[in-house]
Amino acid sequence: xxxxxxxxxxxxxxxxxxxxxxxxxxxxxxxxxxxxxxxxxxxxxxxxxxxxxxxxxxxxxxxxxxxxxxxxxxxxxxxxxxxxxxxxxxxxxxxxxxxxxxxxxxxxxxxxxxxxxxxxxxxxxxxxxxxxxxxxxxxxxxxxxxx
Numbered sequence: 001x002x003x004x005x006x007x008x009x010x011x012x013x014x015x016x017x018x019x020x021x022x023x024x025x026x027x028x029x030x031x032x033x034x035x036x037x038x039x040x041x042x043x044x045x046x047x048x049x050x051x052x053x054x055x056x057x058x059x060x061x062x063x064x065x066x067x068x069x070x071x072x073x074x075x076x077x078x079x080x081x082x083x084x085x086x087x088x089x090x091x092x093x094x095x096x097x098x099x100x101x102x103x104x105x106x107x108x109x110x111x112x113x114x115x116x117x118x119x120x121x122x123x124x125x126x127x128x129x130x131x132x133x134x135x136x137x138x139x140x141x142x143x144x145x146x147x
């Protein structure tokens with residue numbers, strides 16, 4: 001049986017030229033408005049919360065994969081309820097190339113691989129319109145390996 005989602009993604013010819021490892025500890029919250037940029041995230045360890053505009057919040061856990069094909073506004077935060085709407089964290093670049101959110105010392109509560117992807121298809125705008133606004137896959141280790 002043909003998987004329509006897989007077919008559309010295949011036609012998009014996705015690439016991931018930019019990605020970074022991000023860790024977070026304690027309370028943290030990051031808001032992004034990416035103006036149509038495709039965003040992806042893999043939870044490598046721990047858990048956090050994702051709130052995409054016009055969607056209910058999602059608790060993300062180790063092994064989860066998220067794709068927002070045309071991101072316009074979303075928030076990622078710690079599970080700690082101390083993160084309020086007016087609280088925002090600036091990622092700190094570390095010497096090892098990782099970025100850190102929240103408490104800069106101690107072990108991380110979450111480890112993420114995040115990035116923006118590009119679509120090589122000349123019909124990318126049309127194909128993206130066929131995708132859901134948010135793709136969340138839980139526990140599919142193949143996706144983590146592919147990313």
